[in-house]
Structures are given as C-alpha cells and as structure tokens.
Amino acid sequence: METTSKTIRKHSLEKLYASLAENRKMYAPVAEADNRIGYKYNPDFSEVIFDHIQSTLSVKNVVFPRVENVIFYTNNKNDSTVTDVDLNKIPEVVLWGAHPCDTAAYDVLRSIFCWDTKDEFFAKRLEKLVVIGLACHKSDAHCFCTSVGLSPDSTKGSDILLVPLTNGDYKAEILTEKGNRILTDFSGLFEPYQDEETKLTHVEQQFDHKQVTQHLKEAFENPFWVENSLRCIGCGACAYVCPTCACFDIQDEAKGKNGKRYRSWDSCGFGLFTLHTSGHNPREVQSQRWRQRILHKFSYMPERNASLGCVGCGRCSRACPVDMNIAEQLQALQSI
Amino acid sequence: MCNNIYKPYLMQIDQIIDETSDAKTFRLKFKNPEEAEKFTFKAGQFGEYSVFGEGESTFCIASSPTRKDYIECTFRKAGRVTNALANMEVGDTLGFRGPYGNTFPIEEWEGKNLLYIAGGIALPPMRCVIWNTIDLRHKYKDITIVYGARSVADLVYKHELKAWEEMPDIRLITTVDPGGQTPDWKGEIGFVPMVLEKAAPSSENTVAILCGPPVMIKFTMPVLKKLGFKDKDIFTTLENRMKCGFGKCGRCNVGKVFVCKDGPVFTNEQLLSMPMEY
Numbered sequence: 001m002e003t004t005s006k007t008i009r010k011h012s013l014e015k016l017y018a019s020l021a022e023n024r025k026m027y028a029p030v031a032e033a034d035n036r037i038g039y040k041y042n043p044d045f046s047e048v049i050f051d052h053i054q055s056t057l058s059v060k061n062v063v064f065p066r067v068e069n070v071i072f073y074t075n076n077k078n079d080s081t082v083t084d085v086d087l088n089k090i091p092e093v094v095l096w097g098a099h100p101c102d103t104a105a106y107d108v109l110r111s112i113f114c115w116d117t118k119d120e121f122f123a124k125r126l127e128k129l130v131v132i133g134l135a136c137h138k139s140d141a142h143c144f145c146t147s148v149g150l151s152p153d154s155t156k157g158s159d160i161l162l163v164p165l166t167n168g169d170y171k172a173e174i175l176t177e178k179g180n181r182i183l184t185d186f187s188g189l190f191e192p193y194q195d196e197e198t199k200l201t202h203v204e205q206q207f208d209h210k211q212v213t214q215h216l217k218e219a220f221e222n223p224f225w226v227e228n229s230l231r232c233i234g235c236g237a238c239a240y241v242c243p244t245c246a247c248f249d250i251q252d253e254a255k256g257k258n259g260k261r262y263r264s265w266d267s268c269g270f271g272l273f274t275l276h277t278s279g280h281n282p283r284e285v286q287s288q289r290w291r292q293r294i295l296h297k298f299s300y301m302p303e304r305n306a307s308l309g310c311v312g313c314g315r316c317s318r319a320c321p322v323d324m325n326i327a328e329q330l331q332a333l334q335s336i
Numbered sequence: 337m338c339n340n341i342y343k344p345y346l347m348q349i350d351q352i353i354d355e356t357s358d359a360k361t362f363r364l365k366f367k368n369p370e371e372a373e374k375f376t377f378k379a380g381q382f383g384e385y386s387v388f389g390e391g392e393s394t395f396c397i398a399s400s401p402t403r404k405d406y407i408e409c410t411f412r413k414a415g416r417v418t419n420a421l422a423n424m425e426v427g428d429t430l431g432f433r434g435p436y437g438n439t440f441p442i443e444e445w446e447g448k449n450l451l452y453i454a455g456g457i458a459l460p461p462m463r464c465v466i467w468n469t470i471d472l473r474h475k476y477k478d479i480t481i482v483y484g485a486r487s488v489a490d491l492v493y494k495h496e497l498k499a500w501e502e503m504p505d506i507r508l509i510t511t512v513d514p515g516g517q518t519p520d521w522k523g524e525i526g527f528v529p530m531v532l533e534k535a536a537p538s539s540e541n542t543v544a545i546l547c548g549p550p551v552m553i554k555f556t557m558p559v560l561k562k563l564g565f566k567d568k569d570i571f572t573t574l575e576n577r578m579k580c581g582f583g584k585c586g587r588c589n590v591g592k593v594f595v596c597k598d599g600p601v602f603t604n605e606q607l608l609s610m611p612m613e614y
Contacts (some may be wrong), residue, residue, distance in 0.1 A: 070342035073431075075388040080429035081390075084340055085557070086349050114596065117582040220591070220611050247586030250342070250579045254389035261342065261386075263501055263579075266586070277414040280550070282576060282590070282613045293588075300592040325371050 003155070004174040006183065006190040008162070013170065016189050017045045020094050020182070024130070027062060028096040039095075047318050050097065050164075053138045054313060059102050062095055063125040064109060067264045070121065070250075075257050087124045089251030097134040101145050101313040103157030105243035106131070112246045113304040121263075130178050133158030139201040142314030144327040146205045150312060153200055166197045175243055207331045209298065209308055215333055216299040220291070228329055229290035231322040236267035238316035238326075244297070244309050247273075256312050298330070341582060344386055344431030345371050350406060352426055355492040359457060360422060361398065361410040361594040364432065369610045376435075377401055379442060379465035380573065380601045383434025384581050385409055385421070393417035394578045396600070397435060398460040400467035407432070410492060412458035436581040437600050440545070440571065442472070451537050453556060455528050455548030456485045459492050461573050461600070462547045466500075473505065480507040480537050484528040484552075487516030509535055529555040532563075539564035545571045557604065567605035574599050574607075574614050590614050 008016065020026065025041055028048045032038045037055040040047075072083040095103075106126065113122035135153035136143075145151060155161050159179035163171040171193055174183050183190060239245040249266040253259055266273060269289050275281045283289050297309030310326075319326040351363035366372035379403055386392040393415070399408035413422045424430065442465065450469055454462045469476050481500060484490045491510065500508045511524035511531040524531045528548065544565050546556060553572065560570055576595045579585040588595040590613040593606075603608075 070340065071344075073388045076429070078427040078429055079424075082343060082346060082348065082431070084343060112584055116585065117583065117584075118339070119341060120339055184483075246584065248579065248584070250392060250585070252386070252389055252391040259389045261392075263342070263585075268586060276575070276577055277418075295591075296586070296589075298557055300589065303592050304594075 001176055001180065004180075004183070005193040006172045006174065006194045007169055007196065008172045008190055009169045012189040014045045015188075016182075016186055017048070017096065019186055019189075020096075020130075024092040024094050025092050026096055027059070029098075032056075048097065050134065051138060053136075053140050054099070054315065054318070055102075056315075056319075057241055058105065058110060058228070058248075058315060059095060059098050059249075060105060060131060060243045060312065062093060063106060063122055064113070064246060064265075067262050068121050068327070069260045071192040071261045072263070073259055075259065085121075087120060090124050090128050092128045094130045094131070094132060095251070096132050097162075098131065098137050098152040098158075099313075100133055100150060100152065100156065100158070100161070101143075101311040102243050103131050103133045103161075104150050104154055104311045106157040106312075108244040108301075108305075108307050108309060108311065109246055111301070111307040115305055130182070131158045131160075133161040135161060135163040135198070136201050137164045137199045139203050140314070141319045142325075143203050143312065144206050144314060145312035146203045147207045147327065147330070148209050148231045148308055148310050148312040152203060153198070164199045166199045169196070171196065171198060203312075206245075206327045207334055209310075209330075211334055212298050212330050213302050215336070216295055219333065219336065222336055224333065225291040228332075229287045229324075232269070232286045232290055232324060233322060234269050234271060234289065235321060236269045236287050237294070237319045237321065238312065238324075239267035239269055240265060241315040241319045243311060243313055243315070268296065294326075294329070342433070344384070344433045345375075347407075347430050347432045349424060349426050349428050349430065352424075355410060355494075356412075356490050358422075359410060359412040359492055361408055361460075361493075362421070362424075363399075363408050364430070365406050366446070366565070367429065369492050372405055377407075377470040378435070378439035380440040380461075381435035381437050382600060383407075383409075383432050383436060384566050384578075385411075386431035386442075387417055387420040387424070388429075388431060388556055390420040391417050392431070392579070393421070394581070396461040396573070398463045400464055400471055400519075402468055402471040410457070411598070418574065433581060435480050436596055438598065440468075440601050442469060442530055445469070446475045447541075448476065449538070449540075449542035450484075451542055451544040452479070452481045453528060453544060453546045453548070453554040454481075454483050455531060457492065458547035458549065458552075459483055461575075462545060463493060463496070465545065470500075470503070477506065477541070478507065480509070480535075481513070481534070482509045482528060482532050482535065484511040484513070484524075484531065485516070486513050488512055488518045488521055499613070501546070506541060527555070528552050529559045532556060533559045536563060539566075539569070543569045543571060547573055551575075567608060568603050570604040571601060572604065572607070576614055
C-alpha cells in the first residue's frame with residue numbers, strides 16, 4: 001500500500017484515542033512506580049505518556065503472552081478428552097504509542113511463529129492488533145536501532161506511525177489497510193500534512209550488523225564467548241525484557257482430572273533449557289549459552305528466518321544486573 | 337479452531353510390552369478412525385507423546401510405516417513423563433503430536449547393502465527403518481544388523497531379534513558387554529565397535545546406519561572409516577531436547593540446524609560440518 005501522510009493536531013489525539021477505545025481494548029504506555037514505564041490495558045488518556053524513552057518490558061506479550069494456554073483436557077484414563085482454546089475470543093487491541101523498535105519486533109516474531117508451520121495463537125493475536133507507533137524524539141546510550149537497520153522513525157510493524165512535530169502536533173503516516181480504515185473512519189480528525197518540521201532523536205550507529213553476521217560465521221570457537229560471558233549469572237532477564245526473544249517451554253498443569261497445557265516464555269540463558277534427561281547438556285556452560293543468544297539473533301535468524309533477531313531497543317543492556325552490553329560486545333566482535 | 341499445532345491426537349494403548357526392567361513398548365491406536373485413516377509418516381520421524389497432567393516427551397515412532405493402523409513407541413523410564421507413561425495400562429488414553437522431522441532416505445538406498453548398528457535403547461529409532469526395509473526386502477541387497485547392549489537383560493525387542501535371526505536373508509549379530517552375558521547366551525561378548533571390526537562387513541555399495549550412546553558412536557566411527565565407509569554413507573540420528581517439534585521453541589538447534597526440522601536423521605558428512613552442540 002502507498003503511504004499517506006497526514007497531520008493530527010495534539011488536541012485531536014485524545015478524540016482519536018477515545019473513538020478507538022469505544023469498541024477495542026487500548027494498550028498504552030503509562031508511568032509506573034520507581035521510574036518504570038509500563039504498558040497497561042485501557043488507561044485513561046490523561047495517564048498515557050508520549051515522551052518516554054523506553055518501557056521496561058517490551059510489548060511482545062500482546063501477541064506472545066507470557067503464558068498461553070494451548071489445550072484444555074480432562075484426564076479419564078481410557079476416556080480422556082481434549083478441548084481447543086477458542087481463538088475467536090481474542091479481543092481487538094490497539095497498541096498505542098509503541099516505539100519503532102518494538103513494532104519492528106512483530107515482524108521478527110512473525111518470522112519465527114509463522115515460518116514453515118503457522119502458530120495460530122500468535123497469528124490470530126497479530127491479526128486482531130492495530131499498531132499505532134510513535135517515532136522517538138528521545139533516546140539514551142543503550143539505544144542502537146540504527147545499528148540493526150532501523151531508525152527512530154522506522155515504519156516497520158506499524159499500521160499508523162505518529163511522528164512528533166516541533167510545533168507539538170503529530171505527523172501521521174498511514175501505512176497499511178488497517179491504518180487506512182482508521183483514517184477513513186475518523187477522517188475528520190486528520191488534516192493534510194504540510195511539511196511541518198519533525199522532531200526526532202539521533203541514535204549513533206555503533207556497528208554494522210551485516211559485518212557482524214559475516215564475522216559470526218567463523219566465530220563459533222572464538223575465545224571471545226568465554227571472555228565476555230564470565231560475569232553472566234544466567235538470570236535470563238535479557239530474554240524476558242527482549243521484544244524478539246521467542247523461545248518457549250511447554251508444560252502441563254492439572255488439578256484432579258482437569259488440566260491445561262500451556263506454552264510459556266523461556267530463555268536460552270538457563271542451564272536447564274537444553275538439559276537432556278540423561279544428564280547430558282549440549283550447552284553445558286554459560287559461555288555456550290551466551291554464544292547461542294548472539295548467534296541465534298545475528299547469524300542463525302538472518303540465514304534461516306530472513307530476519308535479524310534484534311531491533312536495537314537496548315532493554316537487555318538496561319536490565320542486565322552485571323552490566324553486559326550487547327551493542328558494545330557486537331562492536332567488539334567486528335574486530336575479532 | 338481449525339489448526340491448533342499443539343493439539344495432540346488421542347491415542348489408546350492397545351498393547352504393552354516390557355522390553356527390559358525399565359523400558360517398555362506401547363502399541364497405540366488412534367481413537368478417531370478418521371485421523372487413523374489420514375495419518376502417514378516415514379521411517380525416522382518422531383513425535384511428542386503426552387500424559388495429560390504430566391507433560392510431553394519426545395521419541396521416535398518405532399514401528400514401520402508399512403504396518404498400518406497403529407504406531408509404536410519404546411521408551412525408558414527416566415523423567416517425569418516417562419515415569420507416568422510407565423504406570424499406564426492397556427486401554428488408557430495418551431496424546432500424540434507428529435510426525436515431525438526428516439526421514440531415512442530409503443529410496444536412495446535401493447539396490448544397496450544395509451548395515452545397521454545399534455546400542456542399547458538406541459535400537460528403537462532404528463527399528464522403524466529396519467522393518468521398513470525388511471518389508472521391502474526385494475529392493476535391497478544384504479542386510480546386516482549389529483546390536484549390542486550392556487547385558488542380556490538390556491537387549492530390547494528380544495522377540496524380534498529372534499525373528500530377524502531366523503530370517504535367512506538377514507545377518508544378525510548380537511553382543512553384550514563382557515560380564516553382561518548369561519550362561520545360555522549364544523551371541524557375541526564384547527563392545528559393539530570390536531564386534532563390528534571382527535565381523536568386517538564390506539563397505540562396497542553399502543550404507544551404514546548407526547544409533548547409540550555417544551561413547552559407542554565415538555568408537556564405532558573409526559571402525560567404519562577403517563572398513564572404508566565414506567562420511568556421506570554413514571547415517572545417524574540426533575536426539576537433542578525438544579519442546580515444540582516444529583522449529584520454534586528454540587532448544588534443539590545445533591548451530592543453525594534445527595534437529596526437529598532438518599533432522600533427526602543426518603549423515604556423518606553433515607555432522608562434521610556442524611558445531612559440537614549435541
């Protein structure tokens with residue numbers, strides 16, 4: 001679809017928000033305790049923030065919940081039954097004000113959940129989602145979107161991207177059919193865009209991801225992985241805050257005869273992740289697990305899923321309790 | 337919902353065979369005849385078997401695709417799910433998802449000699465392809481099976497070993513580790529690599545299919561090389577931990593290779609190009 005640019009005045013945003021909220025769930029960023037930024041369902045517009053750098057957690061949970069029930073069952077020895085989850089109950093959600101790194105992450109997740117075999121749970125949630133992105137006018141030292149082929153105003157994954165203007169209003173880029181429907185439904189709120197000046201942050205490029213991918217092909221046995229992961233405590237925080245980490249576990253939970261099977265977030269940083277029942281573990285030590293994390297995102301995914309597994313949001317570096325910085329490490333990797 | 341990739345077929349246990357003190361074989365039938373009708377698989381593929389309330393566990397389909405209307409699996413009691421499976425009885429229901437993974441290229445093997453080498457509980461992933469090729473016997477030349485276990489009690493499929501032994505066009509060599517024999521044991525005594533070296537099957541126009549514990553693989557590979565086998569003619573299966581079976585959950589990969597999608601069957605030539613992550 002051809003992109004259309006419009007302007008939406010600051011005072012019209014609230015009307016747009018309220019109109020969308022009439023028959024959809026809104027998921028928008030709000031300030032939380034301890035300087036945290038989090039997303040919340042159906043917050044009042046007055047609570048919604050527009051000037052945050054980064055939410056503490058990503059918004060992948062909208063399409064890939066921490067825990068997703070995949071079947072329900074009744075266990076009756078010789079007459080057990082399995083019941084499907086009703087995916088028609090998945091509500092329409094508007095993701096409001098997500099930054100371009102987070103919206104681009106949906107494309108990465110799609111490349112995992114929909115390659116070869118389609119995961120309907122993910123696909124249905126994405127289908128029911130409208131994404132109104134918000135370009136960034138602020139960034140910090142952890143941001144590195146420009147190193148992974150994105151930018152503070154990338155449109156990837158958004159249906160409409162709001163770009164802040166210096167006059168306080170927003171440019172609205174209408175990017176998809178879903179976005180176009182909103183424009184048509186609420187056309188009175190949009191005005192023609194007249195080249196008003198946009199207000200965007202500048203994110204310095206720290207490495208060339210194509211070069212990193214190239215380098216990683218020969219780096220499997222490099223001592224780099226041990227040297228750079230000695231302080232890793234395997235807590236998995238990086239994977240839990242990551243917008244593109246999609247590794248999951250499948251577990252059963254039953255009470256008496258009735259139970260459910262669910263898939264839940266997991267992390268390649270955990271020692272149990274690959275442990276065989278025999279006691280053998282192909283990724284026995286933390287350096288092997290750190291190597292897996294980097295190689296998966298920057299080598300295996302570009303080759304197998306035609307998509308880089310990182311969007312440069314910097315959350316893993318912000319959350320790491322031992323201060324491991326992925327962008328710094330990737331920069332260093334270029335010269336090994 | 338039309339296509340829930342996590343939803344298992346409901347299977348009924350039709351028969352249970354105690355293979356060893358801790359290994360069992362289940363014959364499973366589809367509860368829904370329509371699903372049984374539609375279900376197909378090929379030798380080498382695997383599935384996720386589940387006990388409702390306990391979870392899923394990954395093993396190969398151990399029966400041959402030429403035997404219709406049931407599938408079989410053989411497992412050893414080891415973890416939560418296999419312990420729960422071991423407590424099940426004939427008539428009980430369990431879940432099965434599959435088939436997943438690639439297959440043994442048995443069409444490419446037509447006109448060749450087949451050398452099967454297995455150790456311990458690693459015979460099940462090979463049993464499927466053994467029966468498959470025996471059922472299509474006229475398509476293959478000599479078939480040799482070398483099977484070893486720690487002790488006579490640890491040999492699985494004892495009744496089938498007997499059947500293979502009685503087939504005039506199958507050469508079966510069974511062996512147990514020194515000390516594992518019984519007074520009436522008539523097979524070989526010794527480790528698989530040594531027994532293989534002594535038997536010295538020709539590598540001429542032959543493919544070798546090798547499944548066993550890592551230590552057996554490690555010492556058998558040089559023997560196969562010595563006998564003249566090329567890496568591309570040696571096949572084995574990898575058994576990394578899995579959850580989903582369709583290339584998403586992120587744990588079975590060996591480098592960029594998904595064991596669940598690109599495997600579990602690999603040639604030694606492929607293994608040599610992969611990092612040691614299995």
